[in-house]
Amino acid sequence: GENVEQHPSTLSVQEGDSAVIKCTYSDSASNYFPWYKQELGKGPQLIIDIRSNVGEKKDQRIAVTLNKTAKHFSLHITETQPEDSAVYFCAGVTGGGNKLTFGTGTQLKVEL
Amino acid sequence: DGGITQSPKYLFRKEGQNVTLSCEQNLNHDAMYWYRQDPGQGLRLIYYSQIVNDFQKGDIAEGYSVSREKKESFPLTVTSAQKNPTAFYLCASSPSRTGKDGYTFGSGTRLTVV
Numbered sequence: 001g002e003n004v005e006q007h008p009s010t011l012s013v014q015e016g017d018s019a020v021i022k023c024t025y026s027d028s029a030s031n032y033f034p035w036y037k038q039e040l041g042k043g044p045q046l047i048i049d050i051r052s053n054v055g056e057k058k059d060q061r062i063a064v065t066l067n068k069t070a071k072h073f074s075l076h077i078t079e080t081q082p083e084d085s086a087v088y089f090c091a092g093v094t095g096g097g098n099k100l101t102f103g104t105g106t107q108l109k110v111e112l
Numbered sequence: 113d114g115g116i117t118q119s120p121k122y123l124f125r126k127e128g129q130n131v132t133l134s135c136e137q138n139l140n141h142d143a144m145y146w147y148r149q150d151p152g153q154g155l156r157l158i159y160y161s162q163i164v165n166d167f168q169k170g171d172i173a174e175g176y177s178v179s180r181e182k183k184e185s186f187p188l189t190v191t192s193a194q195k196n197p198t199a200f201y202l203c204a205s206s207p208s209r210t211g212k213d214g215y216t217f218g219s220g221t222r223l224t225v226v
């Protein structure tokens with residue numbers, strides 16, 4: 001089955017700086033990679049996703065890049081703001097799979 | 113508005129009791145999932161269902177049970193056999209049985225054993 005590893009587990013940045021979270025996956029047949037943001041005491045919310053036929057996707061200050069050869073994908077947040085502070089989870093699903101496999105999460109703290 | 117609703121938000125259980133957590137969705141999604149989240153930890157899959165009247169065990173199914181009698185409902189029962197049930201429980205649904213269109217999560221139920 002799919003295995004997804006996520007780094008770093010915690011990340012502190014200054015407001016206005018960029019933040020990058022990286023995930024690697026094991027199954028070369030994986031073809032869908034979403035990112036979720038979880039605020040304290042709430043359920044995760046989908047913030048961006050990418051499919052294997054695309055190398056990069058952007059949505060305002062958020063972007064995701066996918067390197068199929070190296071089997072890794074990354075979340076990039078530019079011009080970070082305090083409200084970006086949360087736990088971020090990456091996930092993947094294989095071509096023949098029927099559920100998402102989640103990374104272990106990254107606690108992002110944006111400091112003033 | 114379409115969404116996924118978990119209730120109650122907070123639940124207290126005495127040792128030896130069974131409790132049932134509710135999860136209802138009006139998104140017409142085929143697949144539904146239950147996850148457990150411990151403090152500072154990731155998401156661990158308990159059970160999932162891709163179609164009515166069918167469900168599969170996840171990675172940590174022991175001590176839990178589910179049913180899927182209706183498309184919109186996927187209740188989770190935490191039985192007395194679950195030795196450490198205190199956790200945050202998340203329900204999710206997906207329009208795709210493969211999960212390839214992402215999940216919509218509920219707001220969670222925090223279960224505490226007293």
